Amino acid sequence: MKKKIILIITALSMFLVGCSFKSDNDSTEHGKELLEKHQYKEAMKVLSDALEEDSNNDHARAMYMQAMRMLKVSKYEESANYDKAIEELELIEKIRDGSSDIKDEASKRKSELKKISEEAKKAKLERKQKAKYSASQDKGRIESDAESEYIKENKKEEVELEVKEETNQGTENNNNQNNNQKPQGTEQPNPDTQPEPTNPKEEGAQ
Numbered sequence: 001m002k003k004k005i006i007l008i009i010t011a012l013s014m015f016l017v018g019c020s021f022k023s024d025n026d027s028t029e030h031g032k033e034l035l036e037k038h039q040y041k042e043a044m045k046v047l048s049d050a051l052e053e054d055s056n057n058d059h060a061r062a063m064y065m066q067a068m069r070m071l072k073v074s075k076y077e078e079s080a081n082y083d084k085a086i087e088e089l090e091l092i093e094k095i096r097d098g099s100s101d102i103k104d105e106a107s108k109r110k111s112e113l114k115k116i117s118e119e120a121k122k123a124k125l126e127r128k129q130k131a132k133y134s135a136s137q138d139k140g141r142i143e144s145d146a147e148s149e150y151i152k153e154n155k156k157e158e159v160e161l162e163v164k165e166e167t168n169q170g171t172e173n174n175n176n177q178n179n180n181q182k183p184q185g186t187e188q189p190n191p192d193t194q195p196e197p198t199n200p201k202e203e204g205a206q
Helices: 002-036 040-053 058-078 082-094 100-180 200-205
Strands: none
Touching: 002 040, 002 058, 002 100, 040 058, 058 082, 058 100, 082 100
């Protein structure tokens, strides 16, 4: 009787362990499916449940890390931070026991992002050089305009000065000419040099 009870307990234990293993395996497989469909947040949740059921499930842990880093890659790509995205992809390549499909995808995506990053940096450098050249052209044009304006102002001052000098010279010449053409005999007589007037009565008496 005792042997029969022991056999029943052993069989029940094995059944429960088998059910638990099946549950862990189902969660892991479901998490893998979600991961490879790029449903990273959902995959992380399912794989986290699998790890709670079995903390030694290295396969679930590796795929959880893959899902987490692939989610970061997507965010970095959206913000055009290609260098950070490439760093995350390189870390995914180093993860063991994860999804081989995700690892291959990470390698392929890394190569694509490197090309995109190089093109973006090249375009940025060209824009920078173009802006620098444009700024130098604008500076040269401003300096040239300022120099032309300065020359124009100086020329204007020189012309005004010449006109003023010519006007003053003409006025001086007119004054000299007027003085030279003044009629003679217009000077006032000197009373000391004039003869004394004679009295007509005195002349008649003589």
